[in-house]
Amino acid sequence: MAGSGLAAALAPHRRVLMIEAEDAPGYHATGRSAAFWQQSYGGPGVQPLTAASFEALAHPDPAFSDRPFLLPRSSLIVGRTEEAPMVDAFIATFAARGVDVAPLAAAELATRVPGLRAGWTAAASEPSCRDIDVAALHAACLRAARRGAAMLATRAPLIAARREADGWTVETGRGTVRAAVIVNAAGAWADRVAAACGAAPMGIRPYRRTMAQVRLGAPVPAALPLIVHVGGDFYFKGAGEGRIWLSPHDETPSPPGDAAPEDIDVALAIARLQTVVDWPVAAVERKWAGLRSFAPDRLPVFGADPHVSGFVWCAGQGGFGIQTAPAISALLAAGLGAPMPGGAIGAIDPAAFSPARFA
Structure with missing residues (x-):
């Protein structure tokens, strides 16, 4: 690009x-x-x-x-109850820059993310997010x-x-x-x-990022927002009815090359997902990795x-x-x-x- x-x-x-x-x-x-x-x-x-x-x-x-090139999506930044100060800091940082971000009540978060586990109560909404x-x-x-x-x-x-x-x-x-x-x-x-x-x-420096397309044993909507952990442990978004794209938000230093996903990183992504929601994982349908390069x-x-x-x-x-x-x-x-x-x-x-x- x-x-x-x-x-x-x-x-x-x-x-x-x-x-x-x-x-x-x-x-x-x-x-x-x-x-x-x-x-x-x-x-x-x-x-x-x-x-x-x-x-x-x-x-x-x-x-x-x-x-x-942009399609509707929206996003939610989520955290555990004890991570509420991090969510507040996120809102303050980006609202000051004119970004449309706002706190989201725990009850509304539970409605937007069906199957959300107890303890995930801190959230911000960023409705301007889009798919590309x-x-x-x-x-x-x-x-x-x-x-x-x-x-x-x-x-x-x-x-x-x-x-x-x-x-x-x-x-x-x-x-x-x-x-x-x-x-x-x-x-x-x-x-x-x-x-x-x-x-x-x-x-x-290049770093490997892992992605997987996961089929769920739960009726998760294709329009599920992009869900991002405020602490950087995961993100996922709807990818068709009952499917999501999921990442453990990994950054593994890697030499330049044709990046390939590691099974342990896919397993980590699923383990982190299951601490957030009670959706059973039926299958990993695809997995891939790419290199993100940072100064x-x-x-x-x-x-x-x-x-x-x-x-x-x-x-x-x-x-x-x-x-x-x-x-x-x-x-x-x-x-x-x-x-x-x-x-x-x-x-x-x-x-x-x-x-x-x-x-």
Whole structure:
């Protein structure tokens, strides 16, 4: 998503080549997203990017997409009785930033989450949460990039790049190309790409996140809100009648690669679920894992490298890269020759996300 979103924004203004190591783009983190837009997700530092991306996701330009990318969902942040101060702090933090969050009474929580076990009484409602049609968004970005004459080379991993007086010579698995600028949108591989280009790493670290689709022996509605534990132990949401998507909210340090779920993490997710609700688990129908990559301060990194001319970062999007993609793509494209966006995106100061903050 980082690369395709930027290519879509930049292709009308620059000549763009996307190089992709896999057989097709979107194989790793983008294709394994939990697929929701939630303003509070990622914390206060990420929230402006998420909020500013809403309009492009909810009401895209008809030339970009003939349908919105956001679908109804809503979310609840929940905690045990003793975790009520954490829920109160969550509400105070995000309400102060203009997010629509409000306390939810224990009786209402029990109504919204049938089968809720005793002791889960602290909750906040975040009704603006939506599902994201990630596949449609990614496909729309690729179509827009192609319309702008951007090119895509698959099975073309970066081997090395050499900076010369007039630009870059880039060796890939499918040959050598010349470029004025390299944008490092390599996700979990971002620091390795930097090293191959002679740039210092930013400390981008990948972490494995596990997901499972679980069939339940209880009539749980497909429209069940996204349920997020205020302490970070789990989240789950409806995925069809009697089914949920479930995660133990794990962050296991992992090397870049094709992430696979561990059975112990799926078991942990189910064990945590069953402390919250009395829904019997009939079957684990699917399980998968993806790598979420974070900078040391857990904020995205996008902008020009402070030491290597013509080397630009677009990395460290963590688990919020899809919901912030319109804002990040537009802001970074503006620094590379596209017009500066207006509205909420144009009001964001990209300096907060610049690689120079680690210089």
